[in-house]
Amino acid sequence: GQQVMQIPQYQHVQEGEDFTTYCNSSTTLSNIQWYKQRPGGHPVFLIQLVKSGEVKKQKRLTFQFGEAKKNSSLHITATQTTDVGTYFCAGPASGTYKYIFGTGTRLKVLA
Amino acid sequence: DVKVTQSSRYLVKRTGEKVFLECVQDMDHENMFWYRQDPGLGLRLIYFSYDVKMKEKGDIPEGYSVSREKKERFSLILESASTNQTSMYLCASSLSLGLQRNTIYFGEGSWLTVV
Numbered sequence: 001g002q003q004v005m006q007i008p009q010y011q012h013v014q015e016g017e018d019f020t021t022y023c024n025s026s027t028t029l030s031n032i033q034w035y036k037q038r039p040g041g042h043p044v045f046l047i048q049l050v051k052s053g054e055v056k057k058q059k060r061l062t063f064q065f066g067e068a069k070k071n072s073s074l075h076i077t078a079t080q081t082t083d084v085g086t087y088f089c090a091g092p093a094s095g096t097y098k099y100i101f102g103t104g105t106r107l108k109v110l111a
Numbered sequence: 112d113v114k115v116t117q118s119s120r121y122l123v124k125r126t127g128e129k130v131f132l133e134c135v136q137d138m139d140h141e142n143m144f145w146y147r148q149d150p151g152l153g154l155r156l157i158y159f160s161y162d163v164k165m166k167e168k169g170d171i172p173e174g175y176s177v178s179r180e181k182k183e184r185f186s187l188i189l190e191s192a193s194t195n196q197t198s199m200y201l202c203a204s205s206l207s208l209g210l211q212r213n214t215i216y217f218g219e220g221s222w223l224t225v226v
Contacts, residue, residue, distance in 0.1 A: 001170055004153075006153070009151060031213075033213075033214070033215070041219075042201060042217040042218065042219055042220055043154070043201070043215075043217050044217070045214045045216070048213075048214070088153060090154075090215070097142070097159070097161065097208045098156060098159050098167065098169060099144070099156070099213075099215060100170070101146070101153050101154035101155070101156070102153055103151065103152060103153035104153045104154075
């Protein structure tokens with residue numbers, strides 16, 4: 001079945017450093033979503049990318065969808081302690097409606 | 112705001128017990144999901160429902176069943192709980208399958224321990 005892997009699994013950064021997480025799917029995705037889960041909380045939607053090569057920005061966060069629609073990345077510039085949490089990508093395999101989530105990247109920001 | 116409510120936040124059950132996890136959404140969403148979350152494995156889809164009485168298996172349906180008799184309610188059933196089903200269970204819903212309406216909203220999660 002479809003697998004969605006994320007790397008790294010964990011990342012510790014000093015506040016102010018940049019951070020990137022990568023998402024790789026075994027199959028082509030029709031679209032990709034990103035979610036953030038704060039410690040002790042539940043995943044919350046951040047953004048959706050649909051087009052091949054699409055890039056979207058939300059303040060310090062930059063999201064990119066790969067040309068082949070099989071990978072994506074989330075880059076955070078100048079991390080803050082409020083960025084702490086686990087970031088998940090999710091997408092349905094082409095032709096299905098089942099949203100498969102990635103393994104997640106847990107970010108810790110040291111003040 | 113969309114609200115997805117899971118009936119139990121923390122449960123402890125014995126091996127072999129039948130366990131019901133209830134989930135209700137208040138926004139007339141068509142789709143509902145059950146995921147389980149385990150460290151290092153992310154969120155894994157157990158079952159998905161796109162309409163009343165309709166269901167599809169996710170990646171890990173073994174040992175689970177679901178029920179959707181009303182649009183707003185989606186129940187996850189563990190017929191005979193086992194210790195490897197100790198996990199956090201997340202219920203979720205989305206308005207529809209269309210690209211502009213497929214944001215997934217999660218409940219707070221149910222922590223299940225099987226002893």
